[in-house]
Amino acid sequence: MREMPPSHPFDDDKLKEECGVFGAIGLTDAANFVALGLHALQHRGQEAGGIVSHDPEVGFNSARRFGYVRDNFTKASLMDTLPGPLAIGHVRYSTAGSKGQTQIRDVQPFFGEFSMGGAAIAHNGNITNANALRKELIERGSIFQSSSDSECIIHLMARSLQRNIPERMKDALRRVEGAFSIVAMTRTKLIGVRDPLGVRPLVLGRLGDGWVLSSETCALDILGAEFIREIAPGEMVVISADKGVESFQPFERTKPRFCIFEHVYFSRPDSILGGRSVYETRHAIGVELAKEAPVDADLVCPVPDSGTPAAIGFSQQSGIPYAMGIIRNQYMGRTFIEPTEQIRNMGVRLKLNVNRALIRGKRVILVDDSVVRGTTSRKIKQMILDAGAAEVHFRIASPPTAWPCFYGVDTPERSKLLAANMSEEEMRAYLEVDSLKFISLDGLYRAVGEAKGRNSEAPQYCDACFSGEYPVAPSDMIANGFELKAAE
Amino acid sequence: MREMPPSHPFDDDKLKEECGVFGAIGLTDAANFVALGLHALQHRGQEAGGIVSHDPEVGFNSARRFGYVRDNFTKASLMDTLPGPLAIGHVRYSTAGSKGQTQIRDVQPFFGEFSMGGAAIAHNGNITNANALRKELIERGSIFQSSSDSECIIHLMARSLQRNIPERMKDALRRVEGAFSIVAMTRTKLIGVRDPLGVRPLVLGRLGDGWVLSSETCALDILGAEFIREIAPGEMVVISADKGVESFQPFERTKPRFCIFEHVYFSRPDSILGGRSVYETRHAIGVELAKEAPVDADLVCPVPDSGTPAAIGFSQQSGIPYAMGIIRNQYMGRTFIEPTEQIRNMGVRLKLNVNRALIRGKRVILVDDSVVRGTTSRKIKQMILDAGAAEVHFRIASPPTAWPCFYGVDTPERSKLLAANMSEEEMRAYLEVDSLKFISLDGLYRAVGEAKGRNSEAPQYCDACFSGEYPVAPSDMIANGFELKAAE
């Protein structure tokens, strides 16, 4: 069943984090805090957002909308329908160009009424055995209202024989494989869970007498909340007015594998992940890149905005001046409704313009965070050359992206990933640039603080998109024919 | 869980049919035919409408909207999203001012994916044991997405062990009590069902090579479809491209009890119910009223528009001239969004105006279809007196409405029904009119063609709203404390 969303995503050749989550308890009109938190997490999902709140007087309330948080969840007329001291919310990105588009019913949080009361749940990540679970649940008579993998969790909870919701959630999560950071709520409790590997982030904050859970610390800052700690991989916290924060370990212990790409691109530069400033990590990547792949040139320019910290690092390490060679149009939204033909053909020029006077005659190093299909990189290179650059050198702040992510990131299928099909030199030739260098996997590990680089026996992070080594078998995808990397 | 609808109903003191249903199979772009059918059934539900269609290429599609059919389901941009040769639809009215307002998720048709394929369902009526069924299903782990009684049917179907959808529907309906006329669809079949008593109408029509199901015949006329027959009480028809119309009898046979109020008010005057023209029945009611309760007067005026046929009948029987003493504003919608204080206080004057020049000094007989709370009747009487009428006589085309309907009609609770609390003379005094007469129950039966009147041993119709004799025990309501009429 499809219902059409109001807008068509504007593809810009980046991997997309699919979700951000936020929850608040013990705060007057908690939904307002959730809305602000989601606004700060908007980079994790721009297509749609939802909030569920609970008020002892009026029960559960819900609102789900396509579009930015700031365009929906800042209006008094909407927020007044979400009263109460407890709320959770979600922003999401959907897989553009694939089978279909998000329906409003796919927008989280999901809500279910159980025999002992209702619960709402939102997650960031991806359940890798969702298809199999869904099939099994439908056989038993469950009715799914969405195409979202998350809905499995709520059905598993509904069928659990446990007598309270945290226990039901444990039951459910033991059937689930994959990567997930969950915020959930009952009438009186705010719940946070990270999968055993801790692939996606989730942090705990304190605001006055209340508590908040957030995908990233930047959303604590917007509220003025204090950053307490990360939820640990495999941990479940249950937060209530009377008992405060209780911690549980519903899963078997395993060695964590946090997503290294959160450092490279997904998270905001002002967030702190695993005790490290994202900005500083990206700056360090630039420094590593300058060491690994130096080149004689006149200017170091970021591809805005995500390449900026690495470009600054590259400049400072290399001594080559940093400059804004490409200017981003601040008034560019990501979508157009029923656009004219001309708009459809404009592509990257709607968003980016080359600073022609600066670039003319110069040897330019462009620092970008990643290369996915390579389509945008080619257009940017062409813009730089059209502006009269003498040489164009690409330096990429991540290793070649050769494998799709199955843990909550929207990746093109493997055949469309440039690095899955070409060597570095082939990619350079395809992009028609003077040089192209990616940071090495070891270099990236050094930048995130692993002085000895990657432990190839037991990698410290999930780096499947670079290495093809998947810490959780993507069973639905394998059933669909996806081939894992051959053992070496 | 609530989500707010965009509008606030404008209460006008009438009983409200809660639903109309329509389905079509074997027609190019069937959803367009369903939309036109629903437009013709709009009087059965003005708050919201929904359509589900199925196309072999793209699968099931759905759209649900608040507001009139003509404002939503006439737009090419929406209808283009509902392709395929098979579709069903629904219009609904919601209970205003009671527990809350309709959410878009309560708008039918409902859809469920089963292990052998999906099905959508829409119904007109009310399931009187829905609360009990819902509780039982939640205990077993079903998750409800709406507060609608209809959703029970789809969950019961999901849990059925039968291997095809018509059989699953039979399974489900055997657990269900109450009044219902259902249209449902699978990927290849259009299904129609009436409850064993046949309380709500459902008719079959033929249009070219296709078939349609409709609540009323007036919706066949708008399409130019041929009226084939009524679906019989207790009958299930399964219509497919290859086998045409197949008829089944899933229920035990019982004596039918069609809703007599459909004749009095709910159905459109140009529909045919049980082989009788609704217009002619209402005209006959006016004739009966003039015989039962004659009065000397100068003019017979209908309360527009529902009292018109009975007023014409009254005039023709009595010889007192018929006149349009009250004029209805054609541009009156039923709802206002965030109205000014002044609008809120205007009440009936926004909709009706007295033809002062005509009324002045006259003895006026006002013919109305029913008296519910009496609030509007009082206002109309006052308008007539303010215009200078010499006398005001009310003649009501139905017996006193003293009991709530639990079979798909929105009725105020019993304590608010004027006739539940007052005798006819007390009502006359309360309305401050010169005379007030209701048609007798026997007179009404005669007008619908029962020459001997009501068979009090085995009434031919459901007349619970007048008699308090409920043909199906309203078990949820009894569990909530509703007291049946004491045995006499």
Place this chain on the structure above:
Amino acid sequence: MREMPPSHPFDDDKLKEECGVFGAIGLTDAANFVALGLHALQHRGQEAGGIVSHDPEVGFNSARRFGYVRDNFTKASLMDTLPGPLAIGHVRYSTAGSKGQTQIRDVQPFFGEFSMGGAAIAHNGNITNANALRKELIERGSIFQSSSDSECIIHLMARSLQRNIPERMKDALRRVEGAFSIVAMTRTKLIGVRDPLGVRPLVLGRLGDGWVLSSETCALDILGAEFIREIAPGEMVVISADKGVESFQPFERTKPRFCIFEHVYFSRPDSILGGRSVYETRHAIGVELAKEAPVDADLVCPVPDSGTPAAIGFSQQSGIPYAMGIIRNQYMGRTFIEPTEQIRNMGVRLKLNVNRALIRGKRVILVDDSVVRGTTSRKIKQMILDAGAAEVHFRIASPPTAWPCFYGVDTPERSKLLAANMSEEEMRAYLEVDSLKFISLDGLYRAVGEAKGRNSEAPQYCDACFSGEYPVAPSDMIANGFELKAAE
């Protein structure tokens, strides 16, 4: 300059009154009263509406909207922007299918700032020398913002050398030819004017301490205002808080010629025109018709809703039973936005349905108010025959419409008027009905109270649409090639 309106009119083959006007002074939040008055006048113009108000604190305010009054001017959020004790408003219909569609800038009232203060003006009617005036004003440097004839008046006022606004308006109106009923306002005065012939209606009412001006009395009723008197042809009233109602005679006296078609169709049946109830006049037309053109038949049916009073009169005079043979869909709006192909082809079936059971086998007299192009009449005849009628007789409550109106009514060009091209018998043959009769011009005059019928030397009414005798020469149209009726 065009800006597109949001909707496309749904042509239904009727002459269309182009405007209704309303003004109020001395009432708290006068704009709310104006809105209610305009709602009651909506039949005079359904496309758009506008209100200008003045508050001593905040000055002039304005709102203009496409769509019904009830959908725009009932919202607190809009009405709060129109404060103050003085306001005027306007509803308009635009000429569909002709040169183009209304722009929001063509929606009245118009406002102009003069050297001694601002004024707003709205009118009902048509200025027959507007093109010539406009050309002259543009030559002198006036800039027109609309394509409306009304804007000429405000430019003429701006250029007047008089020192107060009523005097400027007199100056302006002496240059203007045609038919107009004006409501206007300054910061402190409400002004009403009727052209010397008094072609269009305008009435004065009293509400508490305030005064209102309205096109029709039905808009006084909705407010509970007292009907004081009609503004006299050629009269200007200037109403202020301190001096009350002052009356002026800015024009040379001439014999009035009120529009007789206001009685036949334009005005609401509950209005009083020239001391006569519109409903009773229409009833009398039906009586005259039955005398002039009797026919043996089984049923008299109105074409809803405008033919209803005449049909009742015809039935009462002839003794043939009155019946609702055609049912109107109450949920039919007049416009569709981007409709599907199917909707576009539905035509009259979307609005009307035949009461088949009633009509079958019967000889039916259909009473309609007028025949314009004949297109709708043909469709209705066909519907009646398809339902099985034995005979169809048309009786028309007006003489043949053979000439266009240039005084504020939207008429097709002469070549498209059926009666301009055919005799009565040719029309009967074209419509393929058993008989067709129009009321005679004398019969119509008798029905409006002229016992001796039409005074052909000095007709008592403007009946140009029937007689081709234009009381004011349509000079712009003559300049465009329109040929007056040849002298006989």
Place this chain on the structure above:
Amino acid sequence: MREMPPSHPFDDDKLKEECGVFGAIGLTDAANFVALGLHALQHRGQEAGGIVSHDPEVGFNSARRFGYVRDNFTKASLMDTLPGPLAIGHVRYSTAGSKGQTQIRDVQPFFGEFSMGGAAIAHNGNITNANALRKELIERGSIFQSSSDSECIIHLMARSLQRNIPERMKDALRRVEGAFSIVAMTRTKLIGVRDPLGVRPLVLGRLGDGWVLSSETCALDILGAEFIREIAPGEMVVISADKGVESFQPFERTKPRFCIFEHVYFSRPDSILGGRSVYETRHAIGVELAKEAPVDADLVCPVPDSGTPAAIGFSQQSGIPYAMGIIRNQYMGRTFIEPTEQIRNMGVRLKLNVNRALIRGKRVILVDDSVVRGTTSRKIKQMILDAGAAEVHFRIASPPTAWPCFYGVDTPERSKLLAANMSEEEMRAYLEVDSLKFISLDGLYRAVGEAKGRNSEAPQYCDACFSGEYPVAPSDMIANGFELKAAE
């Protein structure tokens, strides 16, 4: 007369350029190119935009909308209403919080029909004798439809006795004082004019066989148009299909005084003004600042985004590392509709977040483009201190803004300008920072390429906002009581 705009501006304590203009001729569907040009000029006016086009078949068409260009003028359904090979457009910012809000009728371009055909006009700048002109025109009977100063020009043109539109425009402009860059159009000509001082920019570009006029070169880049030259101060160009670009000099020659603040803040960094790259000028300002006002510190951070180029220059000159200490939320729009109380109180935190991990314990130099009221500077300082900075030093890339601009920039009244009331040291104390330094006026002139600094006898630029020396007397403001700087 007011009509309310749909949104409320979110004040962020910056001077605001009030307008951008763009025109195109000789291009298929010119309005599409104008829309893209306006999108690239959105920084010059975010509140509303308008486009007028002309097509030989359908004449002039117009659309004006509140909101961003990309949200309105990218839709096929709107752009299809603006056909033809000739179009002009305008984006505008309105003065928030002052007398009122923009009405849609104040949105340019303005259109007037003259005796020899119509013309549309849009301008960037401000007419300093508009009030006096308006009064004079109203006395003579002109009717103004807007409160915009630009409308005077079109009325002066309407009253000109010249026989063609370019000559009428010359007539009109000779009565006008102030700063203006105009794009205008007739049915066949695109016209560009700059005032004699050339205060506001206007450039000419070539695109295929067509021509474009634009406020800035960045809007040529988005189209891929070639930058031909600037329109000279005092020049009028008339561009037609047959004669190409004709140049006229309607004004007396005078020494140009281009707005120096266009270099500092208004223009986009990728534009070229007076042959100089805006980015490089801002970088040079940073270099000058580092020379004039060095300070020992750990980091140089821009206040995003406008302080970025100067911060880079400061860093490169001083050797102190450049870092992104403040992160801007990319999903921040500038307005909220009916915001919650909480949103209203959030202020700058909605837009900016401090990179806490980076800032903690550091001595930070913040580089901003200007200080207006000082309100935002105080908040930013506080955020930096809250994040644990050891010292905060402000370096401002413009001299103290002590005088309002009357040439098309929205400035607070003089009493609200921090620098009008305080010395540099008082401002430092008020902002509570460790040091505060503005670039000197001479330093700024050096950065824009005047090696000898400002020529105080005959300043090369308009720098009235810094110096109080107004090159054109602001006569309306003087009439309203504004006091010029006392002669020294």
